[in-house]
Amino acid sequence: MKKPELLVTPTDVSHIHALAQAGADAVIVGEQRYGLRLAGEFKRAEMAEAVEVARQHGIRVYAAMNAIFHNEKIDELGEYIRFLADSGVDAIVFGDPAVLMTVREVAPHMRLHWNTETTATNWYTCNYWGRKGAKRAVLARELNMDAIMEIKEHAEVEIEVQVHGMTCMFQSKRSLIGNYFEYQGKKMEVEKQKYEKGMFLHDKERGNKYPIFEDENGTHIMSPNDICIIDELEEMVDAGIDSFKIDGVLHESDYITKVTAIYRRAIDLCAGNREQYEAEKMQLLEEIEAIQPKHRPLDTGFFFKETIY
Secondary structure, eight states, rough: OOOOOEEEESHHHHHHHHHHHOOOEEEEEOOOTSSSSSSSSOHHHHHHHHHHHHHHOEEEEEEOOOSOHHHHHHHHHHHHHHHHHHTOOOOEEEEEEHHHHHHHHHHHOOOEEEEOOOOSSSSSHHHHHHHHHHEEEEOOOOOOOHHHHHHHOOOSSSSEEEEHHHHHHEEEEHHHHHHHHHTTTTTOOOSSSSSOSSOOEEETTTTTTEEEEETEEEEEEEEESSEEOTTTTTHHHHTTTOOOEEETTTTTTHHHHHHHHHHHHHHHHHHHHHHHHHHHHHHHHHHHHHOOTTOOOETTTTTTTOOOO
């Protein structure tokens, strides 16, 4: 049976070694000027080094260019895409059509993965971008299992699904945190090179804490829980989903590595020894629960939510 690719987000170049040894098949890297909500910042030198390290381990590297590009950045896209092509990345993850048009012009051989975060919700749209040149569609996190199965059945492109980690609930291009403190009469220097892991929005009514951070792309409010469906992989493996993603944004590298190793075991068993997977899957879930940060409860996201029309 076909095994889904295990795609993970490293925090730095050295972390790629550990992830490859833990069983990752691919990593997604980039810098916040061009990519959204990455686990680590990879400038050009680190990008080139990441490709070299990945080649040593025989895994793939995808470059994140899924930010929204306003006019002031358009002119620099071509030069950056040429750099990525020369570095040897395996694909570019994009959402803004400006990236697609620039790739056609300067690197037409480059493989493209379409990821607009929230709008990949049906197979027709996925196939539309496939006809435009995308080889993969990254599905929105707000889809349930039935919708994912329907999309995969009709998709003419590869399908990627996030199986672990937090979800972005809100993004604004504005610097809402800095503006708030300024309104309060306080001065706060917001560090835009490294995500602040200690800021939360508190919802006392629901008892939730929403991680919030600010970077070059604006303000991001994340889900209070982490998705985890390590014990519910059968249907997607049987359907032939092409890639499972572990999103490690705002998590420590050791945690991401351990989760990767546990999912590696789960995927191998689910695809190769279903009876053993059924026997072990609750134990694998418990292993993740044992290392899960106290402020990040696990849930199944939207996978088993009912769609209301």
